Amino acid sequence: MVAFLSAWPWENLGIFKYLLLGPLFGKAFYPIIHEDDQKPNWCLHILIICALRGYIYEQWTSYNNMLFLTRNRRILQQGVDFKQIDKEWDWDNFIILQALIGSLACYIFPFFHETLPLWNAKGLITLLILHIGVSEPLYYWVHRSFHGNYLFTNYHSLHHSSPVPQPFTAGNASFLEHLVLSIILGIPILGACLVGYGSISLIYGYVAVFDFLRALGHSNVEVVPHKMFGTIPFLRYLVYTPTYHSLHHSEMGTNFCLFMPLFDALGKTLNSKSWELQKKISLNADKNSKAPDFVFLAHVVDISSSMHVPFVFRSFSSLPFTMRLFLVPIWPVTFMVMLGMWAWSKTFLVTFYNLRGRLHQTWVVPRFGFQYFLPFATDGINMQIEQAILRADKLRVKVLSLAALNKNESLNGGGTLFVNKHPNLSVRVVHGNTLTAAVILNEIPKDVTEVFLSGATSKLGRAIALYLCRRKVRVLMLTLSTERFQKIQKEAPADCQSYLVQVTKYQAARNCKTWIVGKWITPREQRWAPSGAHFHQFVVPPVLQFRRDCTYGDLAAMRLPEDVQGLGSCEYTMDRGVVHACHAGGVVHFLEGWTHHEVGAIDVDRIDLVWNAALKHGLKPVSSSKKD
Structure with a gap:
């Protein structure tokens, strides 16, 4: 049975929980519409403060996930996985709770019905006295109490269930805990207002600083310079650091303070490693972090999908990408960032995960999909890919896998350009x-005895055609180039060459129910497929699912092994834990310890070898993993 006040009253409402703020919206905007009411509108202030609080935590979380800036300052090296993200999904419950409490206070206390001044210096002094003299020791005592057996098991264990502290972790707590925290937050504000020293800036400022410090403490990135404590030693007792609070999560009998370690020192719960560890992490900020063993070199598809990264919206990136309305307002900002990325022209780290104790990272080339088809952009893109390969080589990365457009045949011959140019690469x-x-x-x-294949003379099309003809499957290869068709046909064994048939129009497949699409086809071209046909595809972007009487396969992908750790972001439109097959191919290459480059034309003789190796290491085809 759930303990009293441990669950949130609206936990089953989902996104509809925000309707609880509906009366506040009505009370805030009704006077604005009817200008005859000139009373102070504290409901509007409360809504603005709610937005400000959410913005503070969101920005801190974004900074935490900017791995290209923070990788050398991370306290815990593991990533935030899907389980933690889901557990912290409703991190903002406390903002709703405290907004409702704040609106109730506006009706109870008469000074909210008067016009408060913008600023009052006496109020600031009163607030500091109440915070240091009341809120800090009260929080310290309550926090220690919540670590008792009963309270911890029933209330506080939820907060400590997140393995990697993040700003959102600050809000991941039981209903009772946030009720108590609301009282602690409100004491200095109400105290200053009750003695007549309240002001608008005091309320806004205290709440903002309170949330800023809470988010800072739960950050997994050390941002406080150790030199500050060396210059003024007593500051270490006045301001805690992310490292300081992180030790509370790993060694729970220490570091209970709200913001001031002074109370841990007085209560003899100060962790002796607090400042030495903080100094060590701070000093390591200018050093190279641990080099990854495997790198997947991705690229941006379009401006909208570029927002599908953890440092924009962590929750959004933890779900398969799809266009959402909330992305529209920030599209112009993203466009400006895109211009900056072009000017910067350096690959950057966006995600990582651990597999078999080895670090796998995703680097992104700051180029958008359409740029890969601009003739004048070819040299610039290849230069960026080359720089990424040389950087990986310098870091002693074992394997670097190229994403779809980064290995385009017309761009760099499927990677052969770089291997030929740098024959001594260790990566x-x-x-x-x-x-x-x-x-x-x-x-x-x-x-299946017959298939229709578009994109038939591409790297993948060639390999698929040659493999199928060896299985005595008739392959209708759509291509206008007889020369390229004949070149592929001559690669097939003599007794299998007749199974490869050149066709030049989609009409030739009107009776074929197995289509393999390697070139984007329009709805009109899909009409030539018979009813009941299935479209397999290896084309980016995927074809439109126009035919209701036909079925469509997903892009080639595989689910990573179950022992993957720290993975909390979906790869474009793929489901959680699923990656594109070319990404998975690089993972298999690394796990097998193969020492050859896999560039250029596909070795058909290795297809079954690579497939069996993937299954051996626990990777699963998406179709099979969905059934399990």
Whole structure:
């Protein structure tokens, strides 16, 4: 049975919990519409403060997830996984609670019905006295009490269930805890107002600073310079640091203070490692962090999908990408950032996870999808990819895998350009297309005798055609180039060459129920497929699912092994824990310890080898993993 006041009253409302603020909106905007009411509108102030508080925590979380800036300042090196993100999904419950409490206070206390001054210096002094003399010791005593067996088990364990402290972790607590915190937050404000020293700036400022320090303490990034404590030693007792509070989460019998370690010192609960560890992390900020063993070199698809990263909206990036209305207002800002990225022209780290105790990272080339098709942009893009490869080589990365457009044949020959230019690379460059071909081929039923293949002379199309013809499957290869078709046909064994048939129009597939799409096709071209046809595809972006009487396969992808750790972001439109097959191909290359580059044309003889290696290491095709 759930303990009294441990669960939130509106926890089953989902997104509709924000309707609880509806009366506040009505009370805030009714006087604005009817200008005859000139009374102080504290409901509007409360709503503004709510927005400000959410913004503070959101910005702190964004900074925490800017790995390209914070990777050397991280306190705990593991990533935030999907389980923690889901557990902290309703982190903002306390903002709603305190908004409701604040609106109730406006009716109870008469000074809220009067016009408060903008600023009052006496109010600031009173507030500091009440905070240091009442709120800090009260929080310290209550916090220690919540670490007792009963209170911890039933109330406080939720807050400590997050393995990696994040700003959102500050809000992940039981209803009772935030009721108590609301009292502690309100004491200095109400105290200053009751003695007649209240002001608008005092209320806004205290709440903002309170949240800023709470978010700072729960940050997993050390931002406080150790030199500050060296210059003024007593400051270490007045201001806590992210490292200081992180030790409370790892060694729970220490560091209970709200913001001031002085009370831990007085209560003899000060962790002796607090400042030495903080100094160590601060000093390491200018040093290189641990080098990854594997890097997936991704690229941005478009401006909207560029917002699908943890340092924009953590919750949004933890779900498969889809266009949402809330992205529209920040589209212009993202466009300006895009221009800055072009000027910066350096790859940056966006996500990482651990697999078998080895670090895997995703770097992003700051180029958008449409740029890859601009002839004048080719040299610049290749230069950025080359710089990323050389950087990985310098860091002693084992394998670097290229995402879809970064290995475009017309761009760099599937990576051959870089391998030929730098023959002494220690990092293995991998396009991952061998596993992509294997995923597509293993989705095709074994009893299929004929397939229609568009994009037939591409790297993947060639490999698929040659593999299927060896299985005695008739392949209708859509291509206008007889020369390229004949070149591929000659690669097939002599007794299998007749299974490869050149076609030049979609009409040729009107009786074929297995379509393999490697070139984007319009709804009009899809009409030539017979009813009941299935569209397998390896084209970016995926084709429109126009035919209701046909079925459509997903892009080639695989689910990572179950022992992956710290993964909390979805790869574009893929489900949680699922990555594109070319990404998975690089992972397999690394896990197998293969020492060759996988660039250029696909070695058809290695398709089954790579497929079996992927299954051996616990990777699963998406179709199979959905059934499990």
